[in-house]
Amino acid sequence: MSQGETPNETPSSHDRRTFLKTAALTGGVLAAAGIPFPSVVKAASSPPEPHQVPLPANLPAPGKANHWFLPATDKTVHWGYFSKNLKPVIEIESGDFVTLECLTHQAGDDYERMIKGDPGAESVYYWNKQQKNVNRRGAGAMDAPVGAGGGEGVHICTGPIYVRDAQAGDILEVRILDMYPRPCGNSEYKNRTFGTNLAANWGYHYHDLLEDPKPREVVTIYELDTTGERNWARPVYNYRWGPLTDPFGIIHEIYNYPGLVVDPAKIQANHGILKNVRVPIRPHFGTLGLAPKEVEIVSSIPPNYTGGNIDDWRIGKGGTMYYPVSVDGALLSAGDTHAAQGDSELCGTAIESSWTGLFQIILHKQNSLAETVLSELNWPLLETREDWVVHGFTYPQYLTQLGPDAQHEIYKKSAVDLAMRDAYRKVRDFLMRTQKLSEDEAISLISVAVDFGVTQVVDGNWGVHATVKKSLFAGSQD
């Protein structure tokens, strides 16, 4: 059974879960000696399957809480889309903990540093003339010219996780308890790991360049420390990307399909770039969210009311996301981990790298929401120790707002101005609802104390976030 199949052709959720908990993993991860690089990604050994493991010693252990380990393998990921029809990879109860691996979808930018020697990554990226372990990449047609799924959506998403009893109208709380960088599997790079930044054809800068040739796509590789000694990333080298011929013989003039593996012999690597630069790391989940009910399958690129590719670097360790549940089981997936990103993610990507998250997942039933901060919440809310972060988008419900071709229309409508309007309305309503303010009180408070930032200008459905300090409400009127 391949994740490359169209989701609504697959067995029921329960069957799938049972399979993953009981069956030995077979197939997919094949030895492929003798086939020339880069048309093969070789799998050194089989990656593990999902299983329950003891809770880390430093965590609270409520009565029934379980701790799941969910590795990223070709059997546990869906690539480039969310779908309500996907078979869950695990089924959990409210309160359970999950350690979940994420793989960057751009690891092919440097195979030696981001795939080689990593069984999970090798299984996901495995693709040669005969075999492509994860065939569907994106929500597009399976016979799309650029490849199955059309690259309409790019992120390797681990999941989905089925949360027992979750139904439309509930709120799913996802606590990000910790994040760990995924060590490089290649023994040449001990205690290090890597990430990649692509100045992409979908970047904000792409048609607004000074230097020739125009346009161009450029990959910059960054090095990260896995020992915890450094909290910054270091630029290593860059190169001009493409064109590239994939293992099935399709020529990609631009970076229009995920999982393409670059042959280092075919690029011109520039070392000594960005000398003396240290990029502060801000590890976070670029993509984290639930499947929406509106369509059978949806690109992972535009963020939605159910979350997804929000690309807010604040969605990291210590943060808690609240998502409106749209379908039975909620169907939570995670991916697109970033080591660092600026507000705007200007060139189309962050430092894309593989990280593992430790989550606790808590279901709030609709009938328990009244008089809480979650009542009437119909968009993805972030809570941190200091702040509430309200996420506005160009079209907050784009799948229903933009007609039957919404998934393509959204790219023609991208606008910071509309996202700003949405963020204003959401934060006003949030303050009125949760703090019992009049509209006049809310508007004054927004103007004097709430900061609006540009989340991203690269995901079709562009984002503006509004940050509300919790300390605003900590005083007592004197």
Add this chain to the structure above:
Amino acid sequence: MSQGETPNETPSSHDRRTFLKTAALTGGVLAAAGIPFPSVVKAASSPPEPHQVPLPANLPAPGKANHWFLPATDKTVHWGYFSKNLKPVIEIESGDFVTLECLTHQAGDDYERMIKGDPGAESVYYWNKQQKNVNRRGAGAMDAPVGAGGGEGVHICTGPIYVRDAQAGDILEVRILDMYPRPCGNSEYKNRTFGTNLAANWGYHYHDLLEDPKPREVVTIYELDTTGERNWARPVYNYRWGPLTDPFGIIHEIYNYPGLVVDPAKIQANHGILKNVRVPIRPHFGTLGLAPKEVEIVSSIPPNYTGGNIDDWRIGKGGTMYYPVSVDGALLSAGDTHAAQGDSELCGTAIESSWTGLFQIILHKQNSLAETVLSELNWPLLETREDWVVHGFTYPQYLTQLGPDAQHEIYKKSAVDLAMRDAYRKVRDFLMRTQKLSEDEAISLISVAVDFGVTQVVDGNWGVHATVKKSLFAGSQD
């Protein structure tokens, strides 16, 4: 000689400066007993004139540095505009220090708390049937229906300061060494001072309201501490503004002219609002900048390449601004001091309050700029201890970009999207120029480490700022 005269009809800069240093202040500040509130703002005593005073003991005293005291009075302010034809109130040398008072232009929202007993404020706001001390308010026609100057520009600006030897092409560095809240002059409010937030007709929210009546303008008064015990502001009360009849009998249905004084008997004050809310203070200069050469007189509202009403709350104590000099003497003015503001200044205003700044002003001649961070700088740059802040606008050179009616056209063109585009280009060019990066290096660094925020969406020429951490460049390549 009144600041209400058309600027280009006034004497030369030098004459004016001599006048201010030598002549006794006469006229303008008149006793006006017996005329009913609010058509009169009574002046208790004459405010001081500009003069030199010893440097504060804690400041460095370079060889020739002088320290000027520049009070805000009806003789030292220009209301609602910049003009290259304005007579300077002082003439200084590069390196001089200036203690400069600013008065909020919205003090009339609560006369008792923000004008009464303050000779400077009383002199500026003085307006009854017979006399209006500062007649021109804005860059519009002197016979405009709403009042002289048409309210096309609203900020009470103290200055201009003529910097000797400054010429077009130079850069003026303005160091904000300190900021002090202006104590309330009314003895009823000891150790306190106040600010006002107006949800204005030019606010982003004005035509996007939930509650009736729509639209409406609302004033919220905030209380500040002048003793330094508290670093937050406290909401006091709010009220619905207008209509209001000014001392000349003109009825203002909306807040369309600055300096209108509200009669407390004619409003319905709502106390107990925003209970338990503490607004963190972020004192800053909303308006700080130079006169541009392009026009004879220009509204103070849209920010420009010469600075002005940037409304970035980071332009406060410890910050340094760098402005391109456009006219001889630079002609620096300051006003629109804010106690606090969120990024976006959503409702049209911040906590508008009166503060005094201590500045040091340093001229960088054009021929000294090569190979410095200031070379080719043609927009207003902020430096703080941690950051460089790049200011983008909808139209960065709007006076020349939008044709002969640019000062009105700009309000029809307001867009966050265009300001974002400008901020991207500026920060890219800034990184390439000052850090000697290639375009590819700059774009990658922007995407992974530079944050874009919404400065303001209320000043016609809307703003997006890009924040570049200095620490990015602090490392050594290992």
